[in-house]
Amino acid sequence: MLTLPRRTAAAVGLAALAVISTAPTALADGPGGGVECDVFICEVEADAPGQAGSSTGGQAGSGPQGGSASGTSSNPWTCTYELLSPQPPPDSLDWEGHTPGDGAVYEQTCHYLDSLNTIVRNQWLADPPPAATAVDPAVLAQRAVDSMKLAGPDIASPRPAGKYLVGMPMWMWVNQSPTTYGPNTASASAGGVSVTATAKVSKIVWTMGDGAVVTCAGPGTPYTAAAGKSDSPTCGHTYSRTSADQAGGRYRVTATSTWTIDWQVTTGGGGQAGQLTETRQTQIQVPLAELQVLN
Helix, strand or coil: CECCCCCCCCCCCCEEEEECCCCCEEECCCCCCCCEECCCEEEEECCCCCCCCCCCCCCCCCCCCCCCCCCCCCCCEEEEEEECCCCCCCCCHHHCCCCCECEEEEEEEEEECCCCEEEEEEEEECCCCCCCCCCCHHHHHHHHHHHHCCCCCEEEECCCCCCEECCCCEECEEECCCCCCCCEEEEEEECCEEEEEEEEEEEEEEECCCCCEEEECCCCCCCCHHHCCCCCCCCEECCCCCCCCCHHHCEEEEEEEEEEEEEEEEECCCCCEEEEEEEEEEEEEECEECCCCCC
16 A cells, blocks of 8 residues: 655655555555555655645646656646535544635646556645646647557568569569558546557558569559459559669668548537547668569
């Protein structure tokens, strides 16, 4: 069990970080007690003398200990407040030594980063908290995309170890997975707003190294022996000269995928939606030789 003491005006400017992997973990009852957290990551920052936190505890985005940290420009916590009704009795520790009428006690709900961890506790504030800063759904959508760990195309053909001939059709295609082609779906939340994003590759642009650029709308078609010397029906290229004059005797091929990400607000944002675009690249080197005819 982890006991987290309430901050007081006499506390010194000291910061501590506690990371607990067991879940759930209950914080001891008392001022701000009754907290439960799952895979809890708690940043505890004590105020400098004379800064009791409760005077600024209503500021949106302040930490779970009430108030924004002194000297800190960013905080991973997003907090909201709701006035307790009825207020706690006069002898409640939630008043932090104050008397009813001197400020008020609020229920404070704090989310850490993408709401994986939540703290709910009672917090005395001298003044009503200001309105929370609106959460930009597009920012949450980008956070969801970042969590997908999207990668460049997983090139199946051409292969660096392959043998390719001038004048022979080259079939290009990629392997498909959630991180290299999609679809890939992820969500992110903050301040009562949740966004779900779905990403999928909409095109792959192949820069072949000989000056040619090939744009393919799909993953390409795998070659089979039955196709013989025919061109790929979806994504291919035919080289007209060898790679003998290239660095290392190989053409440098770059495949650039364009990810189209559709996102929508699922909670707390009035049904907003939008679209993002990201690109990823993969490079390989392939040799091109001439067909040798024996007399």
